[in-house]
Amino acid sequence: MLGSTASSMMFKEGTKYLSGVDEAVLKNIEACRDLMNIVRTSMGPNGMNKMVINHLGKLFVTHDSSTILHELEVSHPAAKIIQIAAENQEAEIGDGTCFVLVFAGELVSLSESLLRMGLHVSDIIEGYSKAGKRVLKLLESADEVPCQKLEDIRNEEEVIKGLLAPLSAKQSGYEDMLAKLIAQTCIYVCPKDPTKFSVDNVRVAKVEGSGVGSTRFMKGLVLTRDSMGTVKRVHDAKIAVFNCPLEHASTETTGTVSITSAEQLKEFSVGEEKLLKESMEAVAEAGVNVVVASQTISDLALHFLERHGIFVLRVPSKFDLQRIARVCGARLLARLGAPMAEEMGHCPLVEVREIAGSKLTVFEQSEDCPSKIATIIVRGATQSIMDDIERAIDDGVNTYRALCRDPRLIPGAGATEIELAMKIRRFGEETPGLDQYAIKKFAESLEIIPRTLSENSGMDGTETVTNLYNAHQAGKKDCGVDTEGLTIGDAHVSDAVITKSWGIRLAVDAALSVLRVDQIIMARPAGGPKPPGAR
Incomplete structure (x- = not known):
């Protein structure tokens, strides 16, 4: 009007x-x-x-x-x-x-x-x-x-009392099971100073199949991805995390190579292959047995890594790459080559597991790791159900964070x-x-x-x-x-x-x-x- x-x-x-x-x-x-x-x-x-x-x-x-x-x-x-x-x-x-x-x-x-x-x-x-x-x-x-106050934020029974309200509102019928699961997970990842609790340390991996009652948590990081090569299990893993592609190096400037014969073309290809082979051998000689990269991993690089029995995993997400580095204590490498000792991470076990036909890569975490991460593996009949369970878990973890700041109920x-x-x-x-x-x-x-x-x-x-x-x-x-x-x-x-x-x-x-x-x-x-x- x-x-x-x-x-x-x-x-x-x-x-x-x-x-x-x-x-x-x-x-x-x-x-x-x-x-x-x-x-x-x-x-x-x-x-x-x-x-x-x-x-x-x-x-x-x-x-x-x-x-x-x-x-x-x-x-x-x-x-x-x-x-x-x-x-x-x-x-x-x-x-x-x-x-x-x-x-x-x-x-x-x-x-x-x-x-x-x-x-x-x-x-x-x-x-x-x-x-x-x-x-x-x-x-x-x-x-x-x-008003009552939680005396110990690491006491499972007391924490469950504070988590029942948001969980019963989101997932009535599963609140007791989810409250116990979230309490165990949050207590495991809770730092010495509870006020510094980070919700990012509790991850969720969704695997379709079975029922919600099969949901459980694992210590460490779980990714719903399979490794690229034939190596599926590594004990005492020494990990190199690359934030660059594992392939032929490209120059910063644009150049033109003039090839006039088949022999020159062959030599050019062999030269590229030799450089990549030397880089992968340097990685293996440094003691690395697990390679994680966020960008392209060429078939030739995978071939050379496989020859040395190295576990190869590609993780497109930059956030997941940073979490892997935090779990194992590694540094992100922006260059292709052998990492220094302080740049490598360590995990007691890295392996690929199968749940209901889905391949999961598990990074188990050592008990003395300063930054602990846990993953809740959500099961459900449909993707919609698992999404709803994930939202309930997110509310429960955020409630635990709120109780770390103010434990009154x-x-x-x-x-x-x-x-x-x-x-x-x-x-x-x-x-x-x-x-x-x-x-x-x-x-x-x-x-x-x-x-x-x-x-x-x-x-x-x-x-x-x-x-x-x-x-x-x-x-x-x-x-x-x-x-x-x-x-x-x-x-x-x-x-x-x-x-x-x-x-x-x-x-x-x-x-x-x-x-x-x-x-x-x-x-x-x-x-x-x-x-x-x-x-």
Whole structure:
């Protein structure tokens, strides 16, 4: 819709100018509500899957919110703000994206009734800001919210408690098995200083076949690739990692070779072969018995390496090449020739193994290696199932990283949200002025988490929230939604405090950013040819 005459005269022809509560604010609220409703049904253990086909035609069947958001092409600017907040949650913590989307969407959605009551946007923003700061203070206080702390981040049983919440939401039914597996893997690769834990040290290799229950972890690095030659197993491996092609060397400058006879052509070919042979023999004489390269390995180079019984592996990925170098303690070589002693890596065993017809190359790691890496071998009937398991593992590993930074846990399953809602509503009643209405709506927004968990499980959301309030008023601070028994009870899962606090902070900031918008000015689209799909 075109704006006023004065506004349209100020901008170029074709510019859209929307302002006011009806045209800008309520339209933004509607867009945020629509985005929230898309992912809301995917929350919790009984969340529904989404079938998303991206612009490349790739199919995704998942209820992982971060994956759904990443593949959706959200164009509305207000909904885009909430999407960016959820992506920041994924980048900072690695879990809790659905919480950010749903909570921010509910905050924006409930503000509509306040606007229709006659409250000014500034009053709503002030009330939401006060409530948000109050919630973060309550989370930091162990007296206000029941909180337990992991005494030992390397204790498997304690770590499993912290991993059950994100895993049960992603892979209900496999959460116990996956939590134990991820706990063992993360504890193995955890450095002496837990705050320096790197998620990159936990790798995933997917092998189609069998069932999810056959998933296991191995110490070291596993690549879903076969070696190039006939050598498939090397003990006490001395490894050279080349970041250059293993073939005839080419000059930096362009040159022309004039050959006038067959004899000259033969001598030229023999000369090239001799140079390559000398390079490969120098590698073998240095004691190298495993060669890894990221670029081309010519048949002639492979022939000479095979004559010396050297294991040859080509790894196109630069990231995997760097991981191999880190596993064995080698340096990347940008030149073709014999490596020096300090440039070679070492592994107790490098071998090719076969699982369900798939060839895997395993680099076993010595126990004294300063940078440990472990690989989880995921099994599944289809690629889609294995992709979903990989996303769940990624969330579990990121949760372990968050617990290394802050080992505190609070009750999950909506228990903490109801407890916070009670205290924020009481805080609103004690606050004078118009801010109290927004503070009470903030408390009501927190109810969306247990309400969504119960509705996705087939329960009555209003009845569940009412029962939870009654239980918490009776002193049961850890009472949450039991999605298996379809009732309420003690929360058997726990959320990390750092995940919840970051989620609330980002959701509130995103909601306030949307509410502060009172005008939308869209420039005229650029000219030029239309994309192929629009013709």
